[in-house]
Amino acid sequence: MPEAEGRRASTAHSATKASAEPSENIVGSASTEQFLIAPRSGSTARSFGIQPLSVNMLNVAVQGLDVVRRIKRPRATLATLGIGQGEATDVLVANMEPERAQLMAATAPQLSIGRNSTLTYGSGPATMREAFFPAAAVKPRQIRFRVLGENDRPLEGAVITLTGDTVPSQGTTNTKGEVTLDLYTLHDRPARSLFVTRPGGYWDMYLTEPSLSDMTGNIVRLKAYSETIEGFPKGFQYGxxxxxxxxxxxxxxxxxxxxxxxxxxxxxxxxxxxxxxxxxxxxxxxxxxxxxxxxxxxxxxxxxxxxxxxxxxxxxxxxxxxxxxxxxxxxxxxxxxxxxxxxxxxxxxxxxxxxxxxxxxxxxxxxxxxxxxxxxxxxxxxxxxxxxxxxxxxxxxxxxxxxxxxxxxxxxxxxxxxxxxxxxxxxxxxxxxxxxxxxxxxxxxxxxxxxxxxxxxxxxxxxxxxxxxxxxxxxxxxxxxxxxxxxxxxxxxxxxxxxxxxxxxxxxxxxxxxxxxxxxxxxxxxxxxxxxxxxxxxxxxxxxxxxxxxxxxxxxxxxxxxxxxxxxxxxxxxxxxxxxxxxxxxxxxxxxxxxxxxxxxxxxxxxxxxxxxxxxxxx
Structure with missing residues (x-):
């Protein structure tokens, strides 16, 4: 459950304490986080001089926790971990208070406990910045763009991100390759950055403090891969x-x-x-x-x-x-x-x-x-x-x-x-x-x-x-x-x-x-x-x-x-x-x-x- 939902659930529980069901106080509480809980494998546990955890003892240890998932380990994994008969093997995904996780980690050496963190991928320009200024000091300007591609052909579907002194403006070009964006800067400052992308075979454009006009249109010329790589894509065998x-x-x-x-x-x-x-x-x-x-x-x-x-x-x-x-x-x-x-x-x-x-x-x-x-x-x-x-x-x-x-x-x-x-x-x-x-x-x-x-x-x-x-x-x-x-x-x-x-x-x-x-x-x-x-x-x-x-x-x-x-x-x-x-x-x-x-x-x-x-x- 998203944290925002958890906060709403918690507030609702406080307001209707007498009639709320007990589960509302546990699942998605704003004070909980999601953790992975796993018994240390037999060989690892014994290397620390501790007895591996049994299935029953693992179930006792997690009583009262909001266990949202159990991961059953395949035989090949268990074989490499030296698991003995009767030992606990499941990895549990559970919501609990960080303080309880710390207590379990400190007092139960038979368990491995860690946050179930979100995985990320990729990278990109750091254009989505926020800055807060008095509303009266912000001066909007209308910036018109026209995006052209190979042979000066208007490019539909180009995404333009224009960053000033507040949340960036973003828009997508029409069939004529045109789009108008609001630029918000303090005291007539120039834009902080301009980022233009067009999926389908074009290099992006990224400029810091670009020179832009709010009096006339601004032409952005994107280069196609085929203009910079000979024979692309047919002759493109190795990057x-x-x-x-x-x-x-x-x-x-x-x-x-x-x-x-x-x-x-x-x-x-x-x-x-x-x-x-x-x-x-x-x-x-x-x-x-x-x-x-x-x-x-x-x-x-x-x-x-x-x-x-x-x-x-x-x-x-x-x-x-x-x-x-x-x-x-x-x-x-x-x-x-x-x-x-x-x-x-x-x-x-x-x-x-x-x-x-x-x-x-x-x-x-x-x-x-x-x-x-x-x-x-x-x-x-x-x-x-x-x-x-x-x-x-x-x-x-x-x-x-x-x-x-x-x-x-x-x-x-x-x-x-x-x-x-x-x-x-x-x-x-x-x-x-x-x-x-x-x-x-x-x-x-x-x-x-x-x-x-x-x-x-x-x-x-x-x-x-x-x-x-x-x-x-x-x-x-x-x-x-x-x-x-x-x-x-x-x-x-x-x-x-x-x-x-x-x-x-x-x-x-x-x-x-x-x-x-x-x-x-x-x-x-x-x-x-x-x-x-x-x-x-x-x-x-x-x-x-x-x-x-x-x-x-x-x-x-x-x-x-x-x-x-x-x-x-x-x-x-x-x-x-x-x-x-x-x-x-x-x-x-x-x-x-x-x-x-x-x-x-x-x-x-x-x-x-x-x-x-x-x-x-x-x-």
């Missing part, structure tokens, strides 16, 4: 981000056969010609599991295109032949739906899952235990770092996830767009790559990837440029899926799904990075690249060579080009080798691969208690 990561250097036979990828997002529209091969999914957002292909947001379809678009002439995703599972949690997703989706990944033996989403800043213990179960089952979790320009959001900050920050390219972020407005001179590299202002940053960032002005599929049959760490994460997910499908290490010694394989994958991706001078908190180990991997990756059905190389010491030498040195590991992961710049990519050297394999095998099955202790210590 700038895919080219930067050298996907176009690989042969057409490396397409991700045999690997399972899940995308936890807003669904994916498989009526799009490039997504028509997507046949598997589930909707966790509204109770109807079959509506996973109804993407009313467009976010998930965009991510699906980066990862798995299939076409011989148009955009190619990283792994168009992978088995892709679409798990819908938006709109309205919370942590409980994320737990559902992760359980699905474990149960369906997913290899790598993309999570272009985030919650709040706190690590949720219920979700965290599910992430641990996923890692134990061999599911690699790739997560967007967040788009608020501050600390990495959860689950990106989990030590059991691989957080991805965003980078952009000056050459591919059009002038006078919101994308270009995120450029800061101090975060610009010599090759034109930049770390955008919106990307979340912190020690949890594992790598960075292209996430500014990324063109991909949207519901229907079109394409759209979107921006955010939500777009960066699918680039890394796609690269991870390629490695799992075609790298000899993951087809032989680490072929089985396991914690060791996840650790080896994460470490290998870090070792493949091009570094940027923005600091590790913004870009992690750098951007993973497939440059040189055409000599390593093997097409489906082809056997890798049987040559082996004995590892030398803590890190293999790279001839006269430099050395491998250990990099501090992500908590719960193995040490990450970072290559010194060398003429031959370090990840193509067989000594490096042999050493990596040795490290991955040595990291097999570290005790869950070790990871939890590091987590609880704030490492």
């Amino acid at each position: 700038w981000g895919q080219r930067l990561m050298a996907l176009d250097h690989l042969g057409p036979e490396l397409r991700g056969e045999g690997v399972k990828v899940a995308i936890i997002d807003s669904g994916a529209d498989n009526t799009h010609p490039l997504l028509s091969h997507l046949k598997i999914g589930r909707d966790f957002s509204d109770g109807n599991p079959t509506t996973w292909s109804n993407d009313v947001v467009g976010h998930g379809s965009h991510c699906a295109g980066v990862i798995g678009a299939r076409s011989d002439e148009q955009l190619r995703g990283f792994v168009p032949e992978a088995e892709i599972h679409i798990l819908k949690v938006f709109p309205g997703g919370r942590y409980d739906s994320l737990v559902d989706a992760l359980d699905y990944c474990i149960d369906h033996q997913i290899d790598v899952v993309n999570m272009s989403l985030g919650g709040d800043d706190e690590i949720n213990p219920v979700v965290e235990e599910t992430l641990i179960a996923a890692v134990n089952a061999g599911v690699a979790c790739i997560v967007a770092a967040g788009n608020s320009g501050d600390a990495v959001k959860y689950p990106g900050k989990s030590p059991n996830a691989f957080a991805v920050a965003a980078i952009g390219s000056v050459d591919d972020a059009m002038p006078n767009t919101w994308d270009r407005s995120n450029l800061r001179p101090q975060y610009l590299a010599a090759d034109g790559v930049f770390s955008p202002a919106f990307t979340c940053h912190g020690p949890e960032v594992a790598v960075c990837a292209p996430g500014v002005a990324i063109i991909s599929t949207i519901p229907g049959s079109g394409f759209e440029a979107q921006t955010g760490t939500s777009m960066a994460a699918p680039h890394v997910t796609g690269l991870a899926a390629l490695l799992l499908a075609h790298h000899p290490v993951f087809r032989e010694s680490l072929a089985g799904r396991s914690q060791a394989r996840v650790a080896g994958l994460f470490s290998m991706m870090r070792s493949m990075c091009v570094q940027y001078p923005f600091g590790p908190t913004r870009v992690g180990a750098g951007m993973p690249t497939l440059a040189g991997m055409d000599r390593i990756l093997q097409p489906a059905g082809k056997q890798a060579g049987d040559k082996t190389v004995t590892p030398q010491g803590a890190g293999p030498a790279l001839g006269g080009f430099g050395t491998f040195t250990p990099f501090q590991a992500v908590p719960g992961m193995i040490p990450v080798p970072v290559p010194v710049p060398a003429p031959v990519p370090a990840h193509a050297d067989p000594q490096v691969l042999a050493w990596l394999l040795q490290q991955s095998q040595a990291a097999a099955n570290p005790p869950v208690s070790w990871m939890l202790n590091r987590l609880n210590a704030g490492v």
Whole structure:
């Protein structure tokens, strides 16, 4: 129940105290919040020296609470958590006072308790600001706009947001491309910002303090993708981000056969010609599991295109032949739906899952235990770092996830767009790559990837440029899926799904990075690249060579080009080798691969208690 409804219910209860039913005082009370309550799994509980909770004891503990949902864990998840006979396993979603949640967390170590926070996705210009001024001081002006597109054709359906000193004015152009908006500013100030978008193949326009006339009309000229990208859309096979990561250097036979990828997002529209091969999914957002292909947001379809678009002439995703599972949690997703989706990944033996989403800043213990179960089952979790320009959001900050920050390219972020407005001179590299202002940053960032002005599929049959760490994460997910499908290490010694394989994958991706001078908190180990991997990756059905190389010491030498040195590991992961710049990519050297394999095998099955202790210590 929305909080506003809860306040109304509470007020009504106070006014009719004698006649109201008892349930009105509990459900939706303004003083309650929604929490996840889960019994600590058997192996986790015993690592803390406590007895796992029984089913009866869990029911006693939650007596009197407004339990709105019970999540039944699948057998595959329970198997990874070491659940014993008679132990409680359900995750409960309950409304209760924060004080009671704190009391239970402090006195019941057998339980994991955390807020059932709302999940978010995407990013955009911060135009919806509010400011309050005396009404007499506000001076409205009428601003007329005419929006033109390719060949100066009037654009119907363009959305204009005009921000002054109060709530922004917004309108949509008519068939003549025209709309009139009120501009409210204090003392004849200019507008603070102008933001113009037009779905269907056009770059946006974003200007701060634009020069506008209230005496004459104002013409806005939007550029079409086809004006800036040669041959678009027919000749558009690789986005700038895919080219930067050298996907176009690989042969057409490396397409991700045999690997399972899940995308936890807003669904994916498989009526799009490039997504028509997507046949598997589930909707966790509204109770109807079959509506996973109804993407009313467009976010998930965009991510699906980066990862798995299939076409011989148009955009190619990283792994168009992978088995892709679409798990819908938006709109309205919370942590409980994320737990559902992760359980699905474990149960369906997913290899790598993309999570272009985030919650709040706190690590949720219920979700965290599910992430641990996923890692134990061999599911690699790739997560967007967040788009608020501050600390990495959860689950990106989990030590059991691989957080991805965003980078952009000056050459591919059009002038006078919101994308270009995120450029800061101090975060610009010599090759034109930049770390955008919106990307979340912190020690949890594992790598960075292209996430500014990324063109991909949207519901229907079109394409759209979107921006955010939500777009960066699918680039890394796609690269991870390629490695799992075609790298000899993951087809032989680490072929089985396991914690060791996840650790080896994460470490290998870090070792493949091009570094940027923005600091590790913004870009992690750098951007993973497939440059040189055409000599390593093997097409489906082809056997890798049987040559082996004995590892030398803590890190293999790279001839006269430099050395491998250990990099501090992500908590719960193995040490990450970072290559010194060398003429031959370090990840193509067989000594490096042999050493990596040795490290991955040595990291097999570290005790869950070790990871939890590091987590609880704030490492």
